[in-house]
Amino acid sequence: MATDNTEVQNYSLEEITKLLIKSSGLTEGYYLTLIIPSINGGQLKSKDGNSSKQGLVIEFDSVRLLKVDADTDNAVNAAAL
Numbered sequence: 764m765a766t767d768n769t770e771v772q773n774y775s776l777e778e779i780t781k782l783l784i785k786s787s788g789l790t791e792g793y794y795l796t797l798i799i800p801s802i803n804g805g806q807l808k809s810k811d812g813n814s815s816k817q818g819l820v821i822e823f824d825s826v827r828l829l830k831v832d833a834d835t836d837n838a839v840n841a842a843a844l
């Protein structure tokens with residue numbers, strides 16, 4: 764997490780997972796945070812502004828906690844918080 768008060772705060776997925784576990788009141792199990800995307804395609808204005816091209820827009824609608832096995836890479840142990 765960033766410590767300089769003048770810059771935007773950045774959080775790792777592990778830090779977000781810990782915050783979500785704490786706010787959910789979970790006290791046992793291992794969890795990962797998943798980012799839930801919504802992908803839409805269509806005709807988009809190109810960067811030069813004079814034409815359009817087909818493209819994708821990826822929106823991030825939400826995050827979700829996923830309970831996983833203890834041996835999963837990057838999983839956070841709720842009991843350790």
